[in-house]
Amino acid sequence: MELDVEQVILTLVIIFALAKAASYVFARFGMPGLIGEIIIGIVIVNLTIGDFNLESWLGLSPVTEGGVESESPTHMILEMFSELGVIFLLFTVGLETKVKDLTAVGRTAFLVALLGVLVPFFVGYAYVTMVDSNIYHAMFMGAAMVATSVGITARVIKDLNLMDARESRIIIGAAVIDDILGMIVLAIVSGMAETGSLDLGNIVSIALVSVVFVVAIILVAAKLVPAFYKSVEERNEAKLRENPDYIRPRPNMFILSVIACLAFAYLAEIIGLAAIIGAFLAGMLFAEHAWEWKLEERFEAVTTLFVSFFFVYVGMNVDLQAFVDKPALIGTAVLVIIMACLTKFIGCGLGAKVSEPHMPGSSLSIIGVGMMPRGEVGIIIALIGLGITVNGASAVSADMYNIIVLMCIATTLIAPPILSKLFRKKYHTEYVVTPEDRL
Amino acid sequence: MELDVEQVILTLVIIFALAKAASYVFARFGMPGLIGEIIIGIVIVNLTIGDFNLESWLGLSPVTEGGVESESPTHMILEMFSELGVIFLLFTVGLETKVKDLTAVGRTAFLVALLGVLVPFFVGYAYVTMVDSNIYHAMFMGAAMVATSVGITARVIKDLNLMDARESRIIIGAAVIDDILGMIVLAIVSGMAETGSLDLGNIVSIALVSVVFVVAIILVAAKLVPAFYKSVEERNEAKLRENPDYIRPRPNMFILSVIACLAFAYLAEIIGLAAIIGAFLAGMLFAEHAWEWKLEERFEAVTTLFVSFFFVYVGMNVDLQAFVDKPALIGTAVLVIIMACLTKFIGCGLGAKVSEPHMPGSSLSIIGVGMMPRGEVGIIIALIGLGITVNGASAVSADMYNIIVLMCIATTLIAPPILSKLFRKKYHTEYVVTPEDRL
Numbered sequence: 001m002e003l004d005v006e007q008v009i010l011t012l013v014i015i016f017a018l019a020k021a022a023s024y025v026f027a028r029f030g031m032p033g034l035i036g037e038i039i040i041g042i043v044i045v046n047l048t049i050g051d052f053n054l055e056s057w058l059g060l061s062p063v064t065e066g067g068v069e070s071e072s073p074t075h076m077i078l079e080m081f082s083e084l085g086v087i088f089l090l091f092t093v094g095l096e097t098k099v100k101d102l103t104a105v106g107r108t109a110f111l112v113a114l115l116g117v118l119v120p121f122f123v124g125y126a127y128v129t130m131v132d133s134n135i136y137h138a139m140f141m142g143a144a145m146v147a148t149s150v151g152i153t154a155r156v157i158k159d160l161n162l163m164d165a166r167e168s169r170i171i172i173g174a175a176v177i178d179d180i181l182g183m184i185v186l187a188i189v190s191g192m193a194e195t196g197s198l199d200l201g202n203i204v205s206i207a208l209v210s211v212v213f214v215v216a217i218i219l220v221a222a223k224l225v226p227a228f229y230k231s232v233e234e235r236n237e238a239k240l241r242e243n244p245d246y247i248r249p250r251p252n253m254f255i256l257s258v259i260a261c262l263a264f265a266y267l268a269e270i271i272g273l274a275a276i277i278g279a280f281l282a283g284m285l286f287a288e289h290a291w292e293w294k295l296e297e298r299f300e301a302v303t304t305l306f307v308s309f310f311f312v313y314v315g316m317n318v319d320l321q322a323f324v325d326k327p328a329l330i331g332t333a334v335l336v337i338i339m340a341c342l343t344k345f346i347g348c349g350l351g352a353k354v355s356e357p358h359m360p361g362s363s364l365s366i367i368g369v370g371m372m373p374r375g376e377v378g379i380i381i382a383l384i385g386l387g388i389t390v391n392g393a394s395a396v397s398a399d400m401y402n403i404i405v406l407m408c409i410a411t412t413l414i415a416p417p418i419l420s421k422l423f424r425k426k427y428h429t430e431y432v433v434t435p436e437d438r439l
Numbered sequence: 440m441e442l443d444v445e446q447v448i449l450t451l452v453i454i455f456a457l458a459k460a461a462s463y464v465f466a467r468f469g470m471p472g473l474i475g476e477i478i479i480g481i482v483i484v485n486l487t488i489g490d491f492n493l494e495s496w497l498g499l500s501p502v503t504e505g506g507v508e509s510e511s512p513t514h515m516i517l518e519m520f521s522e523l524g525v526i527f528l529l530f531t532v533g534l535e536t537k538v539k540d541l542t543a544v545g546r547t548a549f550l551v552a553l554l555g556v557l558v559p560f561f562v563g564y565a566y567v568t569m570v571d572s573n574i575y576h577a578m579f580m581g582a583a584m585v586a587t588s589v590g591i592t593a594r595v596i597k598d599l600n601l602m603d604a605r606e607s608r609i610i611i612g613a614a615v616i617d618d619i620l621g622m623i624v625l626a627i628v629s630g631m632a633e634t635g636s637l638d639l640g641n642i643v644s645i646a647l648v649s650v651v652f653v654v655a656i657i658l659v660a661a662k663l664v665p666a667f668y669k670s671v672e673e674r675n676e677a678k679l680r681e682n683p684d685y686i687r688p689r690p691n692m693f694i695l696s697v698i699a700c701l702a703f704a705y706l707a708e709i710i711g712l713a714a715i716i717g718a719f720l721a722g723m724l725f726a727e728h729a730w731e732w733k734l735e736e737r738f739e740a741v742t743t744l745f746v747s748f749f750f751v752y753v754g755m756n757v758d759l760q761a762f763v764d765k766p767a768l769i770g771t772a773v774l775v776i777i778m779a780c781l782t783k784f785i786g787c788g789l790g791a792k793v794s795e796p797h798m799p800g801s802s803l804s805i806i807g808v809g810m811m812p813r814g815e816v817g818i819i820i821a822l823i824g825l826g827i828t829v830n831g832a833s834a835v836s837a838d839m840y841n842i843i844v845l846m847c848i849a850t851t852l853i854a855p856p857i858l859s860k861l862f863r864k865k866y867h868t869e870y871v872v873t874p875e876d877r878l
Contacts (some may be wrong), residue, residue, distance in 0.1 A: 083448075
């Protein structure tokens with residue numbers, strides 16, 4: 001199997017153009033552009049007219065060689081672009097988040113995350129135990145309900161230019177903590193499904209490593225980057241005093257920040273967190289000087305290039321055929337979707353209310369809705385369950401998998417328009433159709 | 440075969456960091472940074488210490504599945520990044536090239552390209568016919584000598600900030616024409632090797648299509664993009680007169696230019712030209728307004744991200760083992776390298792001298808050296824020859840292939856330091872260690 005460079009360029013440019021055009025149309029009608037991009041993804045995998053299948057024409061269908069089916073090279077490139085898209089998106093969010101912004105909302109963010117994990121987990125668990133006797137099915141449904149994909153909400157916040165709003169800080173902070181808690185839940189659930197028992201030592205060590213990782217980056221490294229830069233500046237000024245013609249060699253902070261972004265994304269993956277959490281934390285390292293180093297505009301360009309592939313890829317996970325084949329699933333799916341929305345909304349709103357009893361309802365709603373989208377995180381959890389066999393049955397059944405995927409996409413589609421409406425009402429901003437959105 | 444996202448992120452960040460560090464070190468010692476990047480590529484594929492092989496550790500070695508050997512997914516991603524790197528590099532060169540800049544040097548560029556094709560071809564052809572009785576070997580050696588990879592020279596010119604120099608314009612213009620002529624040569628040579636006869640109709644049609652493609656873009660589309668933009672502006676101003684609060688929707692020219700860049704790169708590939716020629720022409724479409732639309736700084740960021748992968752990938756084609764196994768090849772390789780340098784230098788210098796008899800020697804030298812690097816284009820031609828069998832023998836033998844690859848890399852390594860020295864001498868500029876080069 002070899003890479004067909006021509007085919008990949010064609011596929012990339014077609015998807016990029018379709019996604020941006022759809023984003024433009026949606027933004028024009030006051031809807032978040034990312035929904036248009038997700039719909040393009042749904043269309044790509046589900047559109048078949050006669051013999052013409054868009055997915056296969058774009059070289060994205062699996063290929064078989066030597067009797068082995070594998071992902072097509074073009075699909076691999078798209079998958080990688082999608083991954084880099086959300087990594088760079090969260091890095092730019094990090095760039096606009098200073099450490100003190102996050103610590104200022106720390107307590108509230110923690111409670112939002114905690115209740116936003118507990119309520120959906122137990123409701124999901126309870127629902128499945130009522131209709132199904134398989135305890136692992138129940139646990140995985142709970143775990144999938146817990147996930148929060150901050151990429152979706154981050155894009156809405158960035159499009160509205162409301163990174164500085166207090167609710168935005170709480171959501172972003174809570175999403176980071178949610179990811180750690182979600183990882184612990186996943187460790188417990190998949191550990192029990194695989195071994196049939198609870199390995200407490202393992203769970204404690206996972207929890208410790210991830211907390212140390214996050215706290216270490218925030219507290220220690222946030223001081224290292226500015227210190228490094230300051231030492232370079234000081235050395236330059238000393239040389240300038242000796243020789244007034246000295247040309248200052250300035251480290252290229254864009255290159256350093258790309259390295260940090262990818263390296264931390266990798267480290268986060270290695271210890272079991274999502275890559276985007278690493279990228280977000282890496283962005284925070286550079287937040288104090290992002291403006292001075294022109295990092296924001298440079299990463300804006302890079303993100304504009306990559307990010308639409310992420311949203312298209314999210315849409316490409318929707319297999320409409322499964323629901324055409326089994327219409328009965330639709331009823332269950334609708335119920336699960338409603339539960340997924342309500343449990344996050346109530347859990348997170350409650351968390352915020354407990355921490356700040358005087359917080360107005362408008363803010364509570366924004367936080368509740370902002371935490372709703374499950375995005376790709378829930379899908380990944382369902383995939384893990386699909387791969388674990390307990391007592392001769394998959395820990396996630398095929399039907400459950402399709403329902404979870406639809407729930408993840410549905411929450412991802414439902415939350416952004418409501419969130420942007422709530423934000424606009426509260427902050428009296430128009431939905432900012434930024435140049436990034438206009439085509 | 441599935442994509443291992445973690446492995447790819449690790450490989451990308453390691454290669455990126457090594458390449459930028461090497462570039463920094465070379466720039467610091469007054470050498471073009473790209474040489475450091477190429478050397479990193481050579482090291483990656485040739486470094487084996489005991490059982491440790493860097494190429495395989497980075498997931499870049501071929502993988503075997505179901506008895507079929509194929510390119511590894513990580514290698515595919517790297518290859519694609521490399522391709523996009525040189526595409527975006529040439530697009531940024533196009534952004535700094537206005538149509539009138541190119542037409543002003545048209546005659547000279549044409550003669551430089553023409554003699555820069557004829558002299559290397561016939562010298563390469565003559566040399567091989569002297570030592571080898573296979574006429575196809577001779578023709579392919581000639582064709583490989585003809586190639587010019589403008590990416591290498593473009594990077595030197597950009598690093599020196601000398602895009603406006605007359606010599607730079609001539610080199611860029613000649614490189615475009617060289618690519619068309621080179622394609623015609625390749626069509627003749629490979630057509631004769633495959634069919635044993637000369638298909639004149641085919642050659643004329645290839646020549647016509649490529650000339651029409653280039654001229655059409657330059658003349659017609661160069662007027663279309665500004666016209667489109669003007670119409671948007673006029674519509675906005677009309678609306679603004681009606682309603683002073685109207686927020687101007689401005690088309691996002693960055694997105695449009697990414698689409699144009701990739702679409703033209705694809706079209707160029709389809710008609711048989713190099714993708715980079717399409718990208719360069721697409722860049723020219725936006726040149727008049729590049730500054731106003733902030734395209735230069737945005738593509739600068741994108742290019743900084745991708746371009747090092749291209750130079751590393753060029754280096755990864757060098758198989759030092761072939762020369763360890765057959766030391767006798769080294770002598771032939773050295774001879775071919777000397778011929779490759781001299782024939783381009785003399786051919787192109789002569790072309791410039793014929794067109795402009797009063798051009799100073801310093802300019803002739805710059806043009807001659809600037810056209811030397813064969814880069815990946817020569818390697819691609821050798822690969823094509825390797826795949827054609829005539830009378831039971833390959834049109835390019837395995838030894839010839841190794842020699843051609845080494846010649847391409849050597850010219851790519853030799854030209855940049857000389858070119859930058861000549862440029863600096865003539866224009867009294869220091870080698871500009873731009874922030875892009877410093878780490």
